[in-house]
Amino acid sequence: MEKDKPPLTRRAEVGIAMLWLTFFFLTPSLATQGLPRFEDYKVPVYKGAIHRPEWIRHIGGDEWRDNLGKLVDAPEVNFAGKSLRRGSQLRD
Numbered sequence: 001m002e003k004d005k006p007p008l009t010r011r012a013e014v015g016i017a018m019l020w021l022t023f024f025f026l027t028p029s030l031a032t033q034g035l036p037r038f039e040d041y042k043v044p045v046y047k048g049a050i051h052r053p054e055w056i057r058h059i060g061g062d063e064w065r066d067n068l069g070k071l072v073d074a075p076e077v078n079f080a081g082k083s084l085r086r087g088s089q090l091r092d
Contacts, residue, residue, distance in 0.1 A: 050077075
């Protein structure tokens with residue numbers, strides 16, 4: 001047999017009502033706001049010197065070695081401007 005649940009207090013009822021009212025009145029106003037678009041944020045293209053990461057060095061031709069001397073792919077710069085080696089995590 002289930003125990004009787006205590007009734008909600010007046011304060012709890014008011015809190016729940018305020019939460020529902022906030023949800024119903026806030027949701028339509030947020031829905032009408034558009035999400036920011038990529039095109040809204042113009043930035044100039046970086047044309048300065050390219051700074052190689054300290055953990056990689058160019059040996060010659062298309063050969064690149066990391067700080068442990070292992071052969072690695074040539075470094076790339078991703079969209080965020082972080083240096084990235086294929087198959088590895090981002091490094092600053």
